[in-house]
Amino acid sequence: MSSVTQLFKNIPVNRDRIIPLDFSNAKTLPESHVWSKPEPEPEPMIRPIPVISLFNPEQAILQHACEEWGVFHITDHGVPHSLLHNFECQMKKLFSLPMHRKILAVRSPDESTGYGAVRISMFYDKLMWSEGFSVMGSSLRRHATLLWPDDHAEFCNVMEEYQKAMKGLSRRLISMVMDSLGITHEDLGWLVPEITGSRTESIQSFLQLNSYPVCPDPHLAMGLAPHTDSSLLTILYQGNVPGLEIQVPEEEGSRWIGVEPIEGSLVVIMGDLSHIISNGRFKSTMHRAVVNKTHHRVSAAYFTGPPKNLQVGPLTDDKDHPPIYRRLIWEEYLAAKATHFNKALTLFRC
Numbered sequence: 001m002s003s004v005t006q007l008f009k010n011i012p013v014n015r016d017r018i019i020p021l022d023f024s025n026a027k028t029l030p031e032s033h034v035w036s037k038p039e040p041e042p043e044p045m046i047r048p049i050p051v052i053s054l055f056n057p058e059q060a061i062l063q064h065a066c067e068e069w070g071v072f073h074i075t076d077h078g079v080p081h082s083l084l085h086n087f088e089c090q091m092k093k094l095f096s097l098p099m100h101r102k103i104l105a106v107r108s109p110d111e112s113t114g115y116g117a118v119r120i121s122m123f124y125d126k127l128m129w130s131e132g133f134s135v136m137g138s139s140l141r142r143h144a145t146l147l148w149p150d151d152h153a154e155f156c157n158v159m160e161e162y163q164k165a166m167k168g169l170s171r172r173l174i175s176m177v178m179d180s181l182g183i184t185h186e187d188l189g190w191l192v193p194e195i196t197g198s199r200t201e202s203i204q205s206f207l208q209l210n211s212y213p214v215c216p217d218p219h220l221a222m223g224l225a226p227h228t229d230s231s232l233l234t235i236l237y238q239g240n241v242p243g244l245e246i247q248v249p250e251e252e253g254s255r256w257i258g259v260e261p262i263e264g265s266l267v268v269i270m271g272d273l274s275h276i277i278s279n280g281r282f283k284s285t286m287h288r289a290v291v292n293k294t295h296h297r298v299s300a301a302y303f304t305g306p307p308k309n310l311q312v313g314p315l316t317d318d319k320d321h322p323p324i325y326r327r328l329i330w331e332e333y334l335a336a337k338a339t340h341f342n343k344a345l346t347l348f349r350c
């Protein structure tokens, strides 16, 4: 069992917060799902969210994207279009199942794999207009068998193929963004264990499938509440239905802007661990997902973190900028997040 799986055994979620509403029957928004949330504003043309081609990425542009935005699109990422298409079809196939079937694969309170509402639900009074399917470690086949006793092979194969593609891509991205900071591969030997031979453990990852059913009153509902990701970085597939929004600081307060889908691209979200490793230079941007009245939206977040039990911390030898965070292992950070949620980062400040 992975140490992250073990960790969630110790921090269970309340059972009544796991099973989502049966959205297929919801003709009106129940009081339990009514939020008051600041509305997004149109994105100004002068500051568009960066789009980075992985064909020939420029370090300075990448560094700017990580420092000023913490979120960017990637194109020419090498993940075949057909894989993304099949992956989206399998997600839709799963979430279109009737509730009584999805419930068969529900996540138990102390588990990290299976169907249910996202973990952060326990930090908010109101319920979100979404459902999820979490994939961690090897119990995918067991859960898929519960959903489709006779024909789960295709679902499992596509999920495995997608995760394999994401693993390669996230290594490449972590290495690129760290390069742009001037952090050398010697500091990051764990990223490429095959090459350095230094470690047998590899980066850890977690796949979260999200579904946002059509909503009778989208302005009053919340798809996924505001949060930062606890990862090093997250690769988000969001198909072509808009919904992702990021919070950008303004002179007075802040505002929400939409991350409009770009055909065939993926979105990279820098996580709290990159913020820590870069000693505060990279942003881990607050984001959320909103819902709409006409289109069922699916998205998938692939979170990556350092290998099991590996301590990481600010990589800085600059005397003018001493470390502002203490060293930690990913499991420790996830435990803090699962308990203190959006206050977790401040708990690790020196």
Ligand SMILES: C=C1C[C@]23C[C@H]1CC[C@H]2[C@@]12CCC[C@@](C)(C(=O)O1)[C@H]2[C@@H]3C(=O)O
Residues within 6 Å of the ligand: 118, 119, 120, 121, 205, 206, 208, 227, 228, 229, 230, 231, 303, 334, 337
């Ligand atoms: C590897 C991860 C990343 C986790 C924790 C753990 C498993 C579940 C992930 C999410 C998925 C949904 C948003 C989030 C905020 C949540 O509640 O659960 C994520 C969280 C985090 O980034 O902290």
Ligand SMILES: O=C(O)CCC(=O)C(=O)O
Residues within 6 Å of the ligand: 208, 210, 224, 229, 236, 238, 243, 244, 245, 287, 288, 289, 299, 300, 301
């Ligand atoms: O659905 C989205 O666009 C956002 C998903 C997300 O932020 C997450 O799963 O952590």
Ligand SMILES: [Fe+2]
Residues within 6 Å of the ligand: 227, 228, 229, 234, 269, 287, 301
């Ligand atoms: Fe997220």
